[in-house]
Amino acid sequence: MLAALAVFLAVLPGLAQEAATITPELEAQMVALEDITRQLRELDGEPVERAFPTREETIAYLRETIDQQLPLDEADRYRDFYVALGLLEPAIDLRDVYLSLLSAQVAGFYDTDTQVMNVLPAQGELASELSLLEQIIYVHEYTHALQDQFFGLEQYLDDEEVVKHPDRALAAVALVEGDASAVMNVFAQEVITxxxxxxxxxxxxxxQAGNLFLPPGTPPVLSREFFF
Known part of the structure; x- marks a missing residue:
């Protein structure tokens, strides 16, 4: 049931925002990270436009996106399904839970509509260089950009045979996210080595960023599906 949610967590549509100020040092660091990612993923892709939205901007946008992609009647059907299985309480607001989950966990996302990769500054403001955590997120999101350049993420994830089957949608997202996570993990392991x-x-x-843990009270079934 989290298939649609997982899809737009992996690759969100566009978020309007003001351009961030990029110092020469930060630009050089990001170019180096992109070179490293190309080598790790073995895809010789192109540079990509970058954006650095605040968490507040992202949460507001997530709320709007959930309203559009998970209408109230559809959310009620999902809730009723879980309730029938004894996995959720009838009074739960599924859209609020989803927003809470995404708001706590999102650290970056790739926009398939505009081919812009977004990294949320961990401390709320963009510094003169990326922290180690931000570098890891950057590698993850740039991997999504490479996937899109070479394989067409939107076409793959929006395929009718994928979208109308929740299990296929989860499998598709698992492939996309697993690939990016594998590259990210190799990068992190090399740094730690x-x-x-x-x-x-x-x-x-x-x-400090506050995204290592799920929000308190998250229903176990949603926690498990979130980390499918």
């Missing part, structure tokens, strides 16, 4: 203490930086930055 060179500097074992980097793992504490990643954990500390994740705690």
């Amino acid at each position: 060179r500097n074992p203490l980097a793992v504490f930086q990643i954990l500390g930055q994740g705690l």
Whole structure:
């Protein structure tokens, strides 16, 4: 039932925002990360437009997107399905739970409509260089950009035979996200191999960003599906 939710978490449509100020040092760092990602993924792709929305901008946009992609009547059908299986309480507002889940977890996303990759600044503002956590997220999102350039993400994820079958939709998203996560994990492992203490930086930055844990009270069935 989280298939549609997972799809737009992986690749969200466009988010309007003001352009961030990119210092020469930050530009050089991002170019280097893109080179590393191309090597790890073995795809010689092109540069991509970047954006750095605030968490507040992203949450507001997530709310709008959920309203559009998960209408109230459809959310009620999903809720009734879970309730019938004894997995959710009847009074739960499924759209609010989804928004809470996404708001807590989203750290970046790729826009298939405009081919823009978005990375949320972990501390709320874009600094002169990316933190280690932001670098890992950057590699993940740039992998999505490479996937789109070479394989056409929107065509793949929006295929009628995928969209109308929840299991196929989850499988499609698992492939897209698994690929990006594998590249991201290799990058992180290489960083930690060179500097074992980097793992504490990643954990500390994740705690500060507030996206290491699911919101309290998240129903177990949704937690499991969220991390399918």
